[in-house]
Amino acid sequence: MASRHNQRAFTLVELLVVTTIISSLIGLLLPAVQAAREAARRIACANHVKQITMALQNHISSRTVLPSGCVVDQSWGTTYRYHPYDVINESQNGRHGTSWMLHILPYIEQQYLFDQWDFSTNVLGNKPVANTDISQLSGITVAVPGNVDRSTGLIIECPNLPVIDGVNIVDAFQEAIGDYPIFVANDAYCATLGELRYGAGRDVENLLMLTLGTGIGGGIALDNQVCHGPRNMMGEIGHMIIVPDGPRCGCGNIGCFEAVAGKQAIIDLARCQLQYARQSLIDQLCGGDPEKITPQVVAEAARQGDEVAVEVMNNIGYYIGLALCNGIIMCDPDLIILGGGIAAAGEVLFAPVRRTVRYRSPYSGFDVSKIVPAQLGNQAGIYGAAALVWENLG
Numbered sequence: 001m002a003s004r005h006n007q008r009a010f011t012l013v014e015l016l017v018v019t020t021i022i023s024s025l026i027g028l029l030l031p032a033v034q035a036a037r038e039a040a041r042r043i044a045c046a047n048h049v050k051q052i053t054m055a056l057q058n059h060i061s062s063r064t065v066l067p068s069g070c071v072v073d074q075s076w077g078t079t080y081r082y083h084p085y086d087v088i089n090e091s092q093n094g095r096h097g098t099s100w101m102l103h104i105l106p107y108i109e110q111q112y113l114f115d116q117w118d119f120s121t122n123v124l125g126n127k128p129v130a131n132t133d134i135s136q137l138s139g140i141t142v143a144v145p146g147n148v149d150r151s152t153g154l155i156i157e158c159p160n161l162p163v164i165d166g167v168n169i170v171d172a173f174q175e176a177i178g179d180y181p182i183f184v185a186n187d188a189y190c191a192t193l194g195e196l197r198y199g200a201g202r203d204v205e206n207l208l209m210l211t212l213g214t215g216i217g218g219g220i221a222l223d224n225q226v227c228h229g230p231r232n233m234m235g236e237i238g239h240m241i242i243v244p245d246g247p248r249c250g251c252g253n254i255g256c257f258e259a260v261a262g263k264q265a266i267i268d269l270a271r272c273q274l275q276y277a278r279q280s281l282i283d284q285l286c287g288g289d290p291e292k293i294t295p296q297v298v299a300e301a302a303r304q305g306d307e308v309a310v311e312v313m314n315n316i317g318y319y320i321g322l323a324l325c326n327g328i329i330m331c332d333p334d335l336i337i338l339g340g341g342i343a344a345a346g347e348v349l350f351a352p353v354r355r356t357v358r359y360r361s362p363y364s365g366f367d368v369s370k371i372v373p374a375q376l377g378n379q380a381g382i383y384g385a386a387a388l389v390w391e392n393l394g
């Protein structure tokens, strides 16, 4: 018995030694793996910035009117769309597709430019300005989907586009295109400024805006100014904790608003229901391919009364409503504007949002009819970017 006991003890010691060796090896290898990953990220990042700045450079050197249209860069899945007044860059980052915007603004009399914009249909550039010379560019706003230092242009963190973390976007553009005034801001900040000056919020001074998409952006305007805070974090409502033990967010935290009500949350909820073999129009609309489920498909099915889709939208609307209840208490807005691709779902989303606010924010007495869709649609950021240049240049 004694020898068996000794043998067992010896085996445990051996195991301990082996475990220690393996841990040490992992400890040695891990920094090397992390360094390799970081190097790959830096290369990817440099390529990405190069692609965009090259496109911009070409158009500026051509000194012609930017054509309306788009170029798709297959290698990066990047779409550059050009309008006479702006360039929008939409970038797909795998499953976590996201978009960021680059706005080029010709120097034209503001009123003249706005006369060309059709506010009734929210379509920008319906009547292109003839003979606009890009050399008259007054400034560029780069709208970043994350936290960016507005004074230096350093991108601090983009949870859904980490490839550009740590880039100084102002330096990158100035290196590529020369001495144009370049401004940088969070994309939701730009959208909020756009809606405040020219959209649904033009008659109020205090508003709360959410941009609902892959991520959830937010903006707060008080006394007719969009606030940013000393660390540019004010209005980052997407990372407000809504479900403390919920799913992990792109920012690393758990249960953020974005993680329970963003694009992926809608897709996951729908997939989960279909997995339980529930009959749904979503399945038909996607031809039975779960990879083809998008928020737009779910919204369409909900509009047609599909039970599963309505449940998903109610669920998402409930979380959006809860976030708004918190937001109302924090900033006491005159108006709440919901923008971004997911808000385009319309009443199937707005109804549960308003219902939740009505039931869960009785103390604030907020009038739920003041929860309205963005008027400038996906163009809100462009209007805001324009306003940022003009307001900075005076």
Ligand SMILES: [Zn+2]
Binding pocket: 238, 239, 249, 250, 251, 252, 253, 256, 258
């Ligand atoms: Zn988060």
